[in-house]
Amino acid sequence: MKIDNTVFGAITIDGKTYEHDVVVRLSGEIVKRKKKLSKKLYGTSHVLSKDEAKFLFEKGCDQVVIGSGQMGNVHLSPEAEAYFERKGCEVVLKPTPEAIRMFNRSHAKRIGLFHVTC
Known part of the structure; x- marks a missing residue:
């Protein structure tokens, strides 16, 4: 599996x-990302909530690569x-563009979350 590219609004x-x-x-x-888990608490999907982190995490995961948007607006609570x-x-x-490169190069047991706007 390889992430090929991203542009504003798509991956x-x-x-x-x-x-x-x-x-x-x-x-x-x-x-599809479950943004509502964060949006219900913070009113935005630009802050990743603990509930969304729980949805994201899987047993055996060593690394989570988060593409924070084209301009880097997403952050962790x-x-x-x-x-x-x-x-x-x-x-x-x-x-997101930099996170994609890191995700593709990583050899860790990883999960990726990629925000495609902002």
């Missing part, structure tokens, strides 16, 4: 373009940060 993975935020599971499965730390999971938070 292309293995030749298929998604026009919404995505999560890449450990298995390589691609699912303190509770989400603490959750990943307790799980022993490294978080890499970079603007």
